[in-house]
Amino acid sequence: MAGRHIDLLEVGLGTGLNALLAWQEAETSCKEVHYCALEPFPVPERLWRSMDHPRALGIRELAPGYQRIMGARTGEEIQLSGHFNFRVLAQPVQDLCAGECFDLVFHDAFAPRVQPELWSMEVFGKLFRALRHGGVLVTYCAQGEVRRTMAKAGFRVERLPGPPGKREMLRAVKVQ
Numbered sequence: 001m002a003g004r005h006i007d008l009l010e011v012g013l014g015t016g017l018n019a020l021l022a023w024q025e026a027e028t029s030c031k032e033v034h035y036c037a038l039e040p041f042p043v044p045e046r047l048w049r050s051m052d053h054p055r056a057l058g059i060r061e062l063a064p065g066y067q068r069i070m071g072a073r074t075g076e077e078i079q080l081s082g083h084f085n086f087r088v089l090a091q092p093v094q095d096l097c098a099g100e101c102f103d104l105v106f107h108d109a110f111a112p113r114v115q116p117e118l119w120s121m122e123v124f125g126k127l128f129r130a131l132r133h134g135g136v137l138v139t140y141c142a143q144g145e146v147r148r149t150m151a152k153a154g155f156r157v158e159r160l161p162g163p164p165g166k167r168e169m170l171r172a173v174k175v176q
C-alpha cells in the first residue's frame with residue numbers, strides 16, 4: 001500500500017462522526033483517504049445539525065466540509081481536500097458486491113442484539129471479499145459470537161483495548 005491512497009469503507013455513516021474524524025486524521029497524517037460510506041437510512045438533518053460534531057470536537061474549520069458530507073447525494077464524489085475524498089451509497093451492506101477494492105472497513109452497525117443480520121457470516125463474507133489482501137476490518141463490538149463469526153468468514157481476529165468507556169474492540173485482518 002506504500003505510496004497509494006487508502007480505500008476505506010464504512011458500514012453505517014450515521015451522524016458522520018467517523019467520517020469527520022477520518023478526515024481530520026487524513027489531514028494531520030498527510031495520508032490520502034478515499035472514504036466510501038454505506039447508509040440506507042440517512043440521519044435527519046435537524047439531528048446531525050443539532051449534534052454539531054465539528055464544534056464539539058473543536059474543529060470548526062471542517063464544519064463546511066462536514067455539511068457537504070452529510071448533504072451528499074448517493075454516489076456523488078466529493079473532494080474535500082487533497083487528502084480526503086468522500087462518497088456515500090444508499091445501499092445496505094447486505095447488497096455489497098465489491099471485490100478486493102478496500103484496505104480498511106469501519107464496521108459501525110448497531111449492536112448485534114439490535115441488528116443481528118449485520119453481524120452474520122453472510123455480511124462478514126462480503127466484507128472479507130471486499131478487502132484487499134492484508135486489509136483490516138475494525139469494530140467496537142468485541143463479543144465472542146462476533147469474533148467466531150468473523151473467524152469463520154476467514155479473518156484473523158484480535159482483541160484490542162477499546163476507546164474510552166469500552167474495554168475492548170476487534171481488529172480482523174484478511175491474511176489469506
Ligand SMILES: C[S@@+](CC[C@H](N)C(=O)[O-])C[C@H]1O[C@@H](n2cnc3c(N)ncnc32)[C@H](O)[C@@H]1O
Nearest residue numbers: 012013014015016017018041092093108109110
Ligand atoms: C451505530 S450507527 C453508525 C454511527 C456512525 N458511524 C457515526 O459516526 O455517527 C449505525 C448506522 O448503520 C446504519 N444501518 C442500518 N442498517 C444498515 C445496513 N443494512 N447497511 C448499512 N448501514 C446500515 C444505520 O442507519 C445507522 O446510521
